[in-house]
Amino acid sequence: MREAMTPLERFALLFMDERPDRLITAPFVTTAAAAFAGVSPGACCRDGALLARAQIAAQEALRHDAFFVFSDVAIVAEAMGSVLRFAEDRVPLLDVPVVREARDVDGLPLPGPDRGRFPVYLEAVRILHETRGDRVPVFCLVPAPFTTAAGLRGAEDFLVDTIADPPLAEALVLAAERATVPLLDAIVLAGGLPALVDPLASASVAAPKTYRALALPGTRRLVERLHRLDLDVLLHVCGEITPILEDLAATGADLLSFDRAGVAEVRDAVGDRMRLAGNVSPVTILSRRAEEVLEETRRAIREGMGAPRGFVLSTGCEVPPGSPPENLAAFYRAAAAAGGVP
Amino acid sequence: MSSPVRIDATEWQRRFLDLAPETRREPRYLRHLGEREWAHYLKPPSSYLPYGFRRLRRMRFDGDVRALRLFSFAMEETERLFRAKQEGLPVVALMGDYGAVAPLLGAFPGVVTFYPDFCYFTPFLAESDVLLDRAERLGIGEDTCYVRAAAGAFAARANWPDPDLVVVSTGASCDDLAATAQAAHDLGHPTLFLDIPCRKDPAPWLRVTRFEPADGRPPVEAGLVDRLVAQYREFLARAGEVLGQRSDEVALAASVSRARRMRRTIREIRGHLASAPAAPLPAYEAMLAEFAATHGFGDPDECEAVLAGVRDLVAERAAAGVGVLPPDAARVVWATPPPDPLLFTLLEDAGGRVAGSEYLIASALTLPPDEPDPVVAVARAFLAGSLLGSSAARAKSVVAEVRRANAEGVVISNLFGSSHCGAETPVIRRAVEEECGLPVLSFDVPRPAPGGVASQVKNRVEAFVEALTQRRRTCGRP
Numbered sequence A: 001m002r003e004a005m006t007p008l009e010r011f012a013l014l015f016m017d018e019r020p021d022r023l024i025t026a027p028f029v030t031t032a033a034a035a036f037a038g039v040s041p042g043a044c045c046r047d048g049a050l051l052a053r054a055q056i057a058a059q060e061a062l063r064h065d066a067f068f069v070f071s072d073v074a075i076v077a078e079a080m081g082s083v084l085r086f087a088e089d090r091v092p093l094l095d096v097p098v099v100r101e102a103r104d105v106d107g108l109p110l111p112g113p114d115r116g117r118f119p120v121y122l123e124a125v126r127i128l129h130e131t132r133g134d135r136v137p138v139f140c141l142v143p144a145p146f147t148t149a150a151g152l153r154g155a156e157d158f159l160v161d162t163i164a165d166p167p168l169a170e171a172l173v174l175a176a177e178r179a180t181v182p183l184l185d186a187i188v189l190a191g192g193l194p195a196l197v198d199p200l201a202s203a204s205v206a207a208p209k210t211y212r213a214l215a216l217p218g219t220r221r222l223v224e225r226l227h228r229l230d231l232d233v234l235l236h237v238c239g240e241i242t243p244i245l246e247d248l249a250a251t252g253a254d255l256l257s258f259d260r261a262g263v264a265e266v267r268d269a270v271g272d273r274m275r276l277a278g279n280v281s282p283v284t285i286l287s288r289r290a291e292e293v294l295e296e297t298r299r300a301i302r303e304g305m306g307a308p309r310g311f312v313l314s315t316g317c318e319v320p321p322g323s324p325p326e327n328l329a330a331f332y333r334a335a336a337a338a339g340g341v342p
Numbered sequence B: 001m002s003s004p005v006r007i008d009a010t011e012w013q014r015r016f017l018d019l020a021p022e023t024r025r026e027p028r029y030l031r032h033l034g035e036r037e038w039a040h041y042l043k044p045p046s047s048y049l050p051y052g053f054r055r056l057r058r059m060r061f062d063g064d065v066r067a068l069r070l071f072s073f074a075m076e077e078t079e080r081l082f083r084a085k086q087e088g089l090p091v092v093a094l095m096g097d098y099g100a101v102a103p104l105l106g107a108f109p110g111v112v113t114f115y116p117d118f119c120y121f122t123p124f125l126a127e128s129d130v131l132l133d134r135a136e137r138l139g140i141g142e143d144t145c146y147v148r149a150a151a152g153a154f155a156a157r158a159n160w161p162d163p164d165l166v167v168v169s170t171g172a173s174c175d176d177l178a179a180t181a182q183a184a185h186d187l188g189h190p191t192l193f194l195d196i197p198c199r200k201d202p203a204p205w206l207r208v209t210r211f212e213p214a215d216g217r218p219p220v221e222a223g224l225v226d227r228l229v230a231q232y233r234e235f236l237a238r239a240g241e242v243l244g245q246r247s248d249e250v251a252l253a254a255s256v257s258r259a260r261r262m263r264r265t266i267r268e269i270r271g272h273l274a275s276a277p278a279a280p281l282p283a284y285e286a287m288l289a290e291f292a293a294t295h296g297f298g299d300p301d302e303c304e305a306v307l308a309g310v311r312d313l314v315a316e317r318a319a320a321g322v323g324v325l326p327p328d329a330a331r332v333v334w335a336t337p338p339p340d341p342l343l344f345t346l347l348e349d350a351g352g353r354v355a356g357s358e359y360l361i362a363s364a365l366t367l368p369p370d371e372p373d374p375v376v377a378v379a380r381a382f383l384a385g386s387l388l389g390s391s392a393a394r395a396k397s398v399v400a401e402v403r404r405a406n407a408e409g410v411v412i413s414n415l416f417g418s419s420h421c422g423a424e425t426p427v428i429r430r431a432v433e434e435e436c437g438l439p440v441l442s443f444d445v446p447r448p449a450p451g452g453v454a455s456q457v458k459n460r461v462e463a464f465v466e467a468l469t470q471r472r473r474t475c476g477r478p
């Protein structure tokens, strides 16, 4: 008699270039998880226990293969002094960036794992690891340095800096990288798999040469650091990635999660070097008909299953809170039909 | 040389990240395949936390890179097996023999062996019911010892690749193991069975020190040796058919010589553990070194290098008079391997030290005698093991170990469902109390659960160490 594998076993096999027993299904149910626990998204961002509870409730209801500890992409910038605006019904947004002028960079602190809301993430990771960590992997999504730099300076000013004042932009990214290291180390010790998310680095926002010059080096160094511990690294970049596919492969990340690109295209370009995770559009899930979700999910599976180093069925970005239940159901139905979630 | 201390996963991670790249990348398994990125295996305990090995967060480890190499070499066995299979190497599962079949399979170069039995430790390292629950669904429940986790692992196919061959020792081995092996067989893997003969007692070898036979040969009854040798010959022929290879006599002789060298190294390590004034290695790493004797963790070439490093480490510490525990730590012999390694940390934190051990794998620690026929040498060594005889025989080997280690007490970790613990423990207790006049602590290892060890067990271990220390004050050293 064969027994089903646990999600953790599936991911472990994927990272050893082995085929798990079924399609790994790991949509980014992050902010949307709050509703499954009957709590507000805003509360989850400030309370690790609630964040963990929401993840558990969503995973028990939907039976996908991973926990994602995540609140927002400003968490590192906040720990370095940027001020965020919180609300009950959404994740926090950047309010006052800490770097107003170039000289502010020198005074940026190197936050320890007890700064800002790092303890929220770490508590959530610890709870998930202690209660479910023998069967479900706990990914903890941390902004990559380029995205954090935008949170230190304000996205618009930072993007201007990348053109008008590259040394400042570089200094910001370096400071962000240094500040990220202690958080990554602490996540591992709490039992989580640190993953890097870099929405600001996509080709929809920054030019490919900017990615190469500013985003790639720091991301690659963080991946190398995690590889020193022999951990497998998920890198998520939303938006347009086609022009930077080779650069994303050059980061050394093991599992590339992407948004706006065809799975077949990404598979053919970098699928021999990276495992792929993608990429049903959150927009489709939020605002189209269930049949369209079904069709898009089927296509992602069809194209992803041929990825030489393995494929994870996921969403291109976070599942939007308030997505119609029938659309979410359509995603999982397509996964189940392909041998994914039961 | 300053006194080393045991460190936790946090401290190991900090130190590890500062190691020079050449130190980190030197250890590699399956070296004969050439450079492979996945073959670099040195990593700190924290690297295993995200993959579910939750116990490691609560344990303490040796802080030397040579001991870490042993730890990660053992922990990496799952990936090593999958990678070996991906590279086209035959993977063979061995069950229940401990130390005989792996050297014999050296007759087929390239074969990678492993013991599903050692899944025994996995539910505890992961603080998890997953494998045990699966075993229960296969009909192997709590009346079977924790080795049943292997049945759960076979059923999900995530802990190792589908083996090309399963070799199961039955007969005088153990019925818990037989039940587990049957589950593997039922899954359709090609299986060969070996019938382990029952050793009659009193056998003359019992009068010989187990690890230092006077003439270098365990004097086992000739009839048993002949029976086993005939089986081994037949086994090699049939294994060759399954694996599609002819048995290579030169490779076989080299494999047995290598097993002898490895066991000699482990005996040296054990010698220092027993005689050094301060424990030169924590009990967990010491147990891993002993278990390496069974099959070299599937890569005996690399294992030799790993063990040599550990031997040098303990020799250096013993010579310098330093250890990982205080010199006044209470010396115990530990009988039956604890599936929960946190128990060692607990004993050591309480002021104890494992100076000697009887982990039921003595057959893997006996030196194959220098016979012209390597198969005869393997059979003789195997028959000197502690799994095959009576409870009285095992009690005698524990008593011998107590004397060798100059122990002050004995700890027996029993296993729920085990076929031997219930009968054996009272016999061992009586022998130790009567022949050595020493106290014995025995307890059942509770089912794995998140968090620490159950408080009853913790209290008992701590109280036992305290009692040994008190006893030293009132009676002096034994």
Ligand code: SF4
Pocket (backbone or CB within 6 Å): B145, B146, B147, B173, B174, B175, B176, B177, B360, B415, B417, B418, B419, B420
């Ligand atoms: S009962 Fe003892 S000998 Fe039998 S399988 Fe379990 S630990 Fe091994």
